[in-house]
Structures are given as structure tokens and as C-alpha cells.
Amino acid sequence: MIKVGIVGGTGYTGVELLRLLACHPHVAVDVITSRSEAGTYVSELYPNLRGHYDDLAFSEPDAEQLASCDAVFFATPHGVAHALAGELLERGTRVIDLSADFRLRDSDEWSHWYGEPHGAPELLDQAVYGLPEVNRERIRQARLVAVPGCYPTAVQLGLLPLLEAGLIDADRIIADCKSGVTGAGRGAKVPSLLAEASESMKAYGASGHRHLPEIRQGLADAAGRPVGLTFVPHLTPMIRGIHATLYGRLTTEPDDLQALFERRFANEPFVDVMPPGSHPETRSVKGANLCRLAIHRPGDGDTVVVLSVIDNLVKGASGQAVHNLNLMLGLDELAGLDAPAIMP
Numbered sequence: 001m002i003k004v005g006i007v008g009g010t011g012y013t014g015v016e017l018l019r020l021l022a023c024h025p026h027v028a029v030d031v032i033t034s035r036s037e038a039g040t041y042v043s044e045l046y047p048n049l050r051g052h053y054d055d056l057a058f059s060e061p062d063a064e065q066l067a068s069c070d071a072v073f074f075a076t077p078h079g080v081a082h083a084l085a086g087e088l089l090e091r092g093t094r095v096i097d098l099s100a101d102f103r104l105r106d107s108d109e110w111s112h113w114y115g116e117p118h119g120a121p122e123l124l125d126q127a128v129y130g131l132p133e134v135n136r137e138r139i140r141q142a143r144l145v146a147v148p149g150c151y152p153t154a155v156q157l158g159l160l161p162l163l164e165a166g167l168i169d170a171d172r173i174i175a176d177c178k179s180g181v182t183g184a185g186r187g188a189k190v191p192s193l194l195a196e197a198s199e200s201m202k203a204y205g206a207s208g209h210r211h212l213p214e215i216r217q218g219l220a221d222a223a224g225r226p227v228g229l230t231f232v233p234h235l236t237p238m239i240r241g242i243h244a245t246l247y248g249r250l251t252t253e254p255d256d257l258q259a260l261f262e263r264r265f266a267n268e269p270f271v272d273v274m275p276p277g278s279h280p281e282t283r284s285v286k287g288a289n290l291c292r293l294a295i296h297r298p299g300d301g302d303t304v305v306v307l308s309v310i311d312n313l314v315k316g317a318s319g320q321a322v323h324n325l326n327l328m329l330g331l332d333e334l335a336g337l338d339a340p341a342i343m344p
């Protein structure tokens, strides 16, 4: 069995890693950290995992113990992987970071958006952006993977075929996105309270959100030039899910947009291009490592509208992280990830 560690095991992405890895045929979780719950058994905190990890308890993060694992996931706020990844990599442990620490190639841009100096710029050269639909071969060789953010996953998958084919105006792209409250993590925060977040909806970060530079970086790679992007996230009263409505202006008459998307993702196990006219629902991907896409061209005009849905905790975080692990270790890509969504 492959031994893995999880730093930040009490958070929402940490427990989602535990849920997915419980059904992984080749992986055993050996170390799981939490500073606030050190000594607590996993099954005491998360009863859904009773019967799976009965002997596993949270422990304080300890580099020595983590370095004994084949791979370590960081399911922590930004800055934590900066501090620990270098030592683990030096000692031969692969690192899969779910935080934003290694997603931006430019350390100055990272400092600008995260408001502090980049903690490990010397590792950026070896970090691979873990979007398998773009970087599959590089991920197979990687020792350090930066798992994309939730909004960036939904937005990039919906726009890649159009930008790669040069079909839309790359200067005027709009991504109107909605997230469930688990996107904000498990820590207590007033905007996530039931009375604040339910029966209401609001935009936030409209003038600039941390995912903007990450999405721009990926879309620019696809377009082969810088892009102009308006990205507005919204908090919606659901627990899980991202719904991205993406708008592009066609600059040339395309042959068949539906066929373009179907071809682009034909060999991708975790992207589902739905039949023409579909409106994917976030609940249709709940719990599944899947992005469902639908392509529309209202009134046969010059605007293409792509609808993209993911579960922020699965394809937007922990599922994608496990997919990266499978690629890095040469395992079946679907291992641990073939469960369908939960409905209703």
C-alpha cells in the first residue's frame, strides 16, 4: 500500500480526502494532522468514517513523521505548504498542495494577492499546476503539484476548448460564478452562519478575487496570449457546489461547438459534455469527481454561453488531488474516484 499523510485533516477538504481515500484500493492514510484536535480519533470527529479509520488519530504536524509517507497532501490555509514542502521534497516525499501556495508561477503576483512574501519561491520551478485535462504528462513526472482552486477548475474547463481553438475574443471573457458555503472552509466565520448565508445570495470580490490571477494564468496559456477576464464570485445558500456561467464573444463562425467540446474532452474521465440544450445542476455532481458542461449559443448570436458545474470539495479540491496522486504514482486514474454523484 502507498502511505500518505494529510496536513489539515479536520477541515472540509481534509475530511473529503479521508472519505475518498477510504475506498482507494492502493492507498493507506498513515498520518493525519490537526493542531486543535491532536489526540482525537478521526471516527470521533467524523462519524461518517466510523469503520474505516478506527485506529487513526489526529496528531500535531511533524515533518519527521510526514517524511515517512510516500506522498503528503496539504489541506491547509495558504502559507503552511510554503513552510514544510521543501523539507518533504528533499526527503523524497511527493507533495500535493490543495492550497494556493504554488498555483501562481510569479511569486510577486502571489505576494500581491496574498498580502505577504512568497514563502518558497525556490520551489516554483518544480511545481506543476494540477489540472490533469491540461497537464497530465507533466503531472505524471511531478514531485510537487499545486491543485487548482475550485472556481479556477470550473472556469478553465468551460473555456479551454474555445480559447485553444481561438474562437472567442480573449479580451472580453466573463465568468459569473456561484459557490456553496463549504468553499469558505470549516472555520467559524460570520458570513457562513445559517442565518447569514441561507435565504440570501450575494456577490463578493467583484473588484478582484484571489482566483482572478490564477484563472487568467490558465486561460492565457490556453489562448497563447494574455486574456481580459471579468470574474465575479457569489455565495449561495447551498452546502457544496460551484456553478459557473461563462460568456465569450465569438470572433469567427464555428463549425460545431458541441462537437468541439465533445472532441476536446473525449478521453477525459472526469469531464462530461452534456447533450445540446442541457442545464447541468450542481446536485448532479455532488460527491463526484466530475465537471459537467453544457454549451449554448442563444439565438444563434455571437455570444457563446458555457455552463460548468463541479463539487467544490471534489473536482474543485480533494477529488482532483487524488486524481493527481494517481497520475504521479502511475495508478489507474479512476482509483478511489469512480463513485457517482449523490442525488437528491
Ligand SMILES: NC(=O)C1=CN([C@@H]2O[C@H](COP(=O)(O)OP(=O)(O)OC[C@H]3O[C@@H](n4cnc5c(N)ncnc54)[C@H](OP(=O)(O)O)[C@@H]3O)[C@@H](O)[C@H]2O)C=CC1
Pocket (backbone or CB within 6 Å): 007, 008, 009, 010, 011, 012, 013, 014, 033, 034, 035, 036, 037, 061, 074, 075, 076, 077, 078, 080, 098, 099, 100, 148, 149, 150, 182, 183, 184, 185, 186, 187, 312, 313, 316, 317
Ligand atoms: N473548501 C473548498 O471548497 C476548497 C478549499 N481549497 C483550499 O484548500 C485548503 C483547505 O481548505 P478547507 O479544508 O476548506 O479549510 P478548513 O479551514 O476547513 O481547514 C483547514 C485545516 O488546516 C489546519 N490548519 C490551519 N492552520 C494550520 C497551520 N498553520 N498548520 C497546520 N495546519 C493548519 C486546520 O486544523 P488545525 O487548525 O486544527 O491544525 C484544518 O484542519 C485551503 O487552502 C483552501 O483555500 C481549495 C479548493 C476548494
Ligand SMILES: CC(=O)N[C@@H](CCC(=O)OP(=O)(O)O)C(=O)O
Pocket (backbone or CB within 6 Å): 098, 099, 100, 149, 150, 179, 180, 181, 182, 183, 184, 185, 210, 211, 233, 235
Ligand atoms: C465561498 C468561498 O468563500 N469560497 C472561497 C474559495 C476559495 C478557496 O477555497 O480557494 P483557495 O484554495 O484558492 O483559497 C473564496 O472565495 O475565498
